Amino acid sequence: MIPGRVLFRPATRPGFVAPSLAATTYALRHRAPATARLGGQPTQLFRRCESTAGAVGSDKSGHIDAEANESILFFDNLFPLKVSSVLYWRPWETDELLKRFDSTSLSFLDPVSLVKRAIPESAPIKVTEILPRLKEGGAYVKFRYPSNMSAAEIEDEVAKSLQNKPIKPWFSPFRSIKTGLVLGRPWLEDLYRLPKSRLRVEFVPAKDSETPTELSQESLYSLFRRYGKISDITSQPPDSKVLPKFAYVDFVLVRDSIMARNCMHGFVLQEEGSKTATRLRLSFEQRVKPHHIWNWITNHPRIVIPILAAFLAAFTVAVFDPIREFFVKIHVQRSFEFTNSRLYKWLKRQTSDILAFRKHKDEDAGLHALFNHRKDLIDSIRNSLLESVDTFVVVHGPRGSGGRELVMDQVLQGRRDVLVVDCRQVVEARGEAGTIRKLANQVGYRPVFSWANNLSSMVDLAIQSTTGVKAGFSENLESQIVKILQTTAAALKDVSLAGRKKGDKDANLTDDAYLEAHPERRPVIVIDNFLHKSEEKGIIYDKISDWAAALVQSNIAHVIFLTTDTSFSKPLSKALPDRVFNQVTLGDLSPDVAKQFVVSQLEPEAESEEKEENGSAPAISEKQLRKDLQELDECIDALGGRLTDLQVLARRLKVGQSPKKAVSDIIDQSASEILRMFLLANKGAGDGDKKWSTEQAWYLIKEIASKESLRYNEVLLSNTFASSTTAGASNAEAAIESLANAELITVKSRYGRPATIRAGKPVYQAAFSRLLDDAVVKARMDLALLTELAKIEAKNIDKAETELSVLGSLPSQPYQAAGRINYLLAKLQSSQLKIMAFEKEMAGLKKVLAEES
Numbered sequence: 001m002i003p004g005r006v007l008f009r010p011a012t013r014p015g016f017v018a019p020s021l022a023a024t025t026y027a028l029r030h031r032a033p034a035t036a037r038l039g040g041q042p043t044q045l046f047r048r049c050e051s052t053a054g055a056v057g058s059d060k061s062g063h064i065d066a067e068a069n070e071s072i073l074f075f076d077n078l079f080p081l082k083v084s085s086v087l088y089w090r091p092w093e094t095d096e097l098l099k100r101f102d103s104t105s106l107s108f109l110d111p112v113s114l115v116k117r118a119i120p121e122s123a124p125i126k127v128t129e130i131l132p133r134l135k136e137g138g139a140y141v142k143f144r145y146p147s148n149m150s151a152a153e154i155e156d157e158v159a160k161s162l163q164n165k166p167i168k169p170w171f172s173p174f175r176s177i178k179t180g181l182v183l184g185r186p187w188l189e190d191l192y193r194l195p196k197s198r199l200r201v202e203f204v205p206a207k208d209s210e211t212p213t214e215l216s217q218e219s220l221y222s223l224f225r226r227y228g229k230i231s232d233i234t235s236q237p238p239d240s241k242v243l244p245k246f247a248y249v250d251f252v253l254v255r256d257s258i259m260a261r262n263c264m265h266g267f268v269l270q271e272e273g274s275k276t277a278t279r280l281r282l283s284f285e286q287r288v289k290p291h292h293i294w295n296w297i298t299n300h301p302r303i304v305i306p307i308l309a310a311f312l313a314a315f316t317v318a319v320f321d322p323i324r325e326f327f328v329k330i331h332v333q334r335s336f337e338f339t340n341s342r343l344y345k346w347l348k349r350q351t352s353d354i355l356a357f358r359k360h361k362d363e364d365a366g367l368h369a370l371f372n373h374r375k376d377l378i379d380s381i382r383n384s385l386l387e388s389v390d391t392f393v394v395v396h397g398p399r400g401s402g403g404r405e406l407v408m409d410q411v412l413q414g415r416r417d418v419l420v421v422d423c424r425q426v427v428e429a430r431g432e433a434g435t436i437r438k439l440a441n442q443v444g445y446r447p448v449f450s451w452a453n454n455l456s457s458m459v460d461l462a463i464q465s466t467t468g469v470k471a472g473f474s475e476n477l478e479s480q481i482v483k484i485l486q487t488t489a490a491a492l493k494d495v496s497l498a499g500r501k502k503g504d505k506d507a508n509l510t511d512d513a514y515l516e517a518h519p520e521r522r523p524v525i526v527i528d529n530f531l532h533k534s535e536e537k538g539i540i541y542d543k544i545s546d547w548a549a550a551l552v553q554s555n556i557a558h559v560i561f562l563t564t565d566t567s568f569s570k571p572l573s574k575a576l577p578d579r580v581f582n583q584v585t586l587g588d589l590s591p592d593v594a595k596q597f598v599v600s601q602l603e604p605e606a607e608s609e610e611k612e613e614n615g616s617a618p619a620i621s622e623k624q625l626r627k628d629l630q631e632l633d634e635c636i637d638a639l640g641g642r643l644t645d646l647q648v649l650a651r652r653l654k655v656g657q658s659p660k661k662a663v664s665d666i667i668d669q670s671a672s673e674i675l676r677m678f679l680l681a682n683k684g685a686g687d688g689d690k691k692w693s694t695e696q697a698w699y700l701i702k703e704i705a706s707k708e709s710l711r712y713n714e715v716l717l718s719n720t721f722a723s724s725t726t727a728g729a730s731n732a733e734a735a736i737e738s739l740a741n742a743e744l745i746t747v748k749s750r751y752g753r754p755a756t757i758r759a760g761k762p763v764y765q766a767a768f769s770r771l772l773d774d775a776v777v778k779a780r781m782d783l784a785l786l787t788e789l790a791k792i793e794a795k796n797i798d799k800a801e802t803e804l805s806v807l808g809s810l811p812s813q814p815y816q817a818a819g820r821i822n823y824l825l826a827k828l829q830s831s832q833l834k835i836m837a838f839e840k841e842m843a844g845l846k847k848v849l850a851e852e853s
C-alpha cells in the first residue's frame with residue numbers, strides 16, 4: 001500500500017525558498033480517494049498510477065499497471081535529447097532491459113547502466129520494469145518497495161544519492177541525471193511531439209459529472225517549482241471562452257519541463273474551498289517568441305525603408321562596383337581578345353610569308369589615297385593626343401566624309417587602350433532599360449541589371465501608396481547613366497596608371513601629376529555619332545559631355561568627338577565653357593583626289609583577278625581595260641568629292657556601267673530621295689516634330705540650283721522663311737538648322753557666323769537641277785510655294801484692312817493719321833497686285849499639271 005501521506009517538498013532543490021503553500025502535504029492513495037491537507041484543511045485527492053510505454057505497455061493500453069507497494073520513478077538525461085527525437089529506435093522488451101539491468105558488466109555508454117548507477121544499493125527496492133522515453137531523453141523505472149516505507153522516502157534517498165554523487169552521461173558533461181516520483185498518470189504516446197520549455201496545463205474534471213477548478217498561479221508555482229526554474233506562469237484570460245481552462249508554465253530549461261510533464265501529467269487534486277477535484281493534463285507547447293525587432297521594423301517604415309535603401313546601395317557599391325571596374329578595364333585593354341595574345345601574333349608572323357590575307361571589302365580598298373590627301377589632318381589629331389592641354393578634339397564633317405575611318409584606321413592605328421562609344425546605338429535603344437543596357441555594353445560595364453529598375457519602380461510605387469514615403473529603391477535614367485560613367489572613369493584611371501612602376505624616375509609623383517606629365521599613357525575615348533537624334537534624348541548627350549569634360553580636366557583620358565551635327569558647340573561649350581575646341585573639319589575631296597580614289601578602288605580587284613587567271617602574268621589595270629574611263633573627269637565634277645558617293649560610283653563601275661550612266665543613276669536616286677523626304681513627305685505624320693516646311697525646302701532647292709550658293713541672311717529675309725504659315729516653321733533660323741541637320745543643305749561659316757548656304761552634298765547640286773527639269777515636280781512645288789506667298793500677302797491685307805477700319809471708326813479724321821492711312825492703302829494695293837500676279841502664275845502652273853503626266 002502507498003502511504004496515506006506524502007510530504008511534497010519543493011525545497012529539495014538547492015537554493016530554493018519555498019512559499020507557505022509549497023509545504024502543504026498531499027495524501028495519495030492507489031485506486032481510492034484519499035485526503036490531503038492544503039493549509040490544514042482536508043481536501044479530496046485522487047491518483048491512479050497506471051501507465052504503459054505506448055505500444056509496448058501492458059495490454060497495449062498506453063498505461064503502466066502499478067500493483068500494491070509499487071511506484072514509478074522518472075529518470076532524466078539518459079539519452080541525447082535532440083538526437084533521440086529524430087532517430088528511429090527499436091522498442092526494447094522489458095525482459096531484455098531487466099536482464100541488462102541485472103547484469104554486472106554494463107558499458108558506461110548503456111543507458112541501463114546509468115539507471116543502475118543512479119539507484120543506490122542501500123535503497124530497499126526491486127526494479128520490475130524499465131520503459132525508455134527516447135524522444136524525451138529519459139526512462140520510467142517501476143519498482144517494488146517494502147510496506148514499512150513510502151514512495152516519497154525512496155525518492156528522497158535516490159535524489160540525495162544523485163546529489164552527493166552526480167552521474168553525468170558522456171553526451172552531457174555539464175548536467176547530471178535527475179529523478180522524480182511519478183505522481184500523476186502519464187500518457188506514454190509515441191507521436192512526433194518534441195519537448196519544449198513551455199507546458200500547457202489544462203484543468204479537466206476528475207469525473208465526467210464534475211466541474212474542474214482553475215488553479216491559481218500560486219498553486220501552480222507550488223506544484224511545478226520543485227522540477228526546475230520557472231521563468232513565467234501565464235493564466236488564461238478571464239474573458240476567454242476556450243475550454244478546458246488552461247495555463248502556461250514556462251521553464252527555463254527544456255529538461256525541467258520534461259521532468260514536470262512526466263511526473264505531473266494526470267495528477268488529481270482538490271484545492272482548499274473547492275468541492276470538486278481537478279485533473280492536470282499537461283502537454284508541450286511551442287512558445288511564441290516576441291519579435292520585438294521585427295515589430296519595430298514593420299511599425300516604422302519611414303525610418304527603416306530609407307535605411308534599407310542606403311544599405312542596398314552601399315552593398316552594391318562594395319560588391320558590384322569592383323567587378324564592374326574590372327570588366328571595363330579588360331574591355332578597354334582588350335585583355336581577353338585572341339588577336340592581342342602573344343600566340344596569335346607569333347602565328348601571324350610565322351605564316352605571313354605563306355598565307356596572303358586579302359581584304360574583300362570594297363570600302364577598305366583605295367582608302368590610302370584618301371588618307372594621303374588628309375595627312376595634315378591626321379598629323380594634327382595625333383599631335384593633340386601628345387599634348388597635356390585639357391581640351392576636346394572634335395572631328396566634324398558631313399555624313400559619309402570618312403571621319404570614323406580617319407580616326408580609327410589612321411590616327412589610332414596600333415594604339416591599344418581605345419574605348420569607342422557609339423551614341424547611335426544608345427539613343428536608338430527602346431525604353432530606359434534598353435538605353436542603360438546599350439550604354440553598358442559600349443563601355444563594358446557588367447553585370448548590369450537593367451530589368452531590376454522596372455521592378456524597383458513598382459516597389460517604390462507600392463510603398464509610396466501605402467506609407468506615403470518614397471523608398472528610393474528605383475533610380476531614374478539620369479542617375480543610372482551617371483553611375484555607369486563614373487564607374488567607367490574610375491576604371492580608365494586605373495588603365496592610365498597600369499604601366500607605372502616603382503623603379504621609374506618619376507615614381508615619387510602623385511597620380512594626377514604623373515598623368516599630366518605622361519599624356520601618351522592616357523587611353524583615348526572616341527565618342528562616335530555625337531548628337532545623333534539630339535532632340536529626342538538630349539540628357540544622354542549632356543551627361544556624356546560632362547563626363548568627357550571631367551576626364552579631360554582630370555588628365556585621365558583623351559576624348560575625340562565624331563559628329564555630323566553643326567550645333568555640336570552648344571553642349572560642349574556648356575561642359576567646358578573656358579576651353580577652346582580642337583576642331584577638325586572634314587570636307588569633300590578635290591576632283592583630282594576623288595578621281596584617284598575611284599581608280600584606286602578599281603585597280604586592286606582587277607589585278608587580283610588577273611593574277612588568279614594568268615598566274616604570274618603581268619596585271620592589266622582597270623584604265624587599260626576601260627576605254628571610257630576618260631569620262632571620269634566630267635563625271636567627277638558632277639558627282640563631287642563625297643566619299644560615300646565615290647564608293648557607290650566605284651561599285652557601279654565594277655559591275656560594268658559606264659561613268660556617265662553610273663553618275664546619272666546616282667543623281668536620279670538622290671533626286672528621288674530628296675523628293676520623298678523633303679517635298680512629298682506625308683504632312684499628317686510627324687508634322688509637329690518638323691521645324692521646316694515643304695515650301696521652305698523647295699525654295700532652297702530652287703534657288704541653290706540656279707545660284708549654287710545663297711547668302712544666309714538673304715534666306716532669312718525671304719517671305720517663305722520670315723513669314724511662313726506652316727505650324728512649327730515660323731522660326732527661320734531653326735528651320736535652316738533643321739534642314740542642315742537633315743543634310744539637305746550645308747551652312748558655311750565665316751569668323752564663327754553663318755555666311756553661305758550650299759547643297760548638302762555635291763551630288764545634291766545636280767539632283768536639284770534634275771528636279772527643276774521635271775515640269776510636273778516644278779509646277780507642283782511652285783504652286784505650293786505661290787499658294788503660301790499668296791496666303792502671306794492675304795494676311796498682310798487683313799492686317800491693313802483691320803487697322804483701316806479702326807482709323808475709319810474715329811469721329812473725325814485727324815490730319816496726323818493721313819500718312820498712316822496712305823501707307824496702309826499703298827501696302828494693301830501692293831499686296832493685292834502681288835496676289836493677282838501669283839494667281840496668274842498659278843493658273844499657268846495648274847494648266848501644266850493638267851496637261852503633263
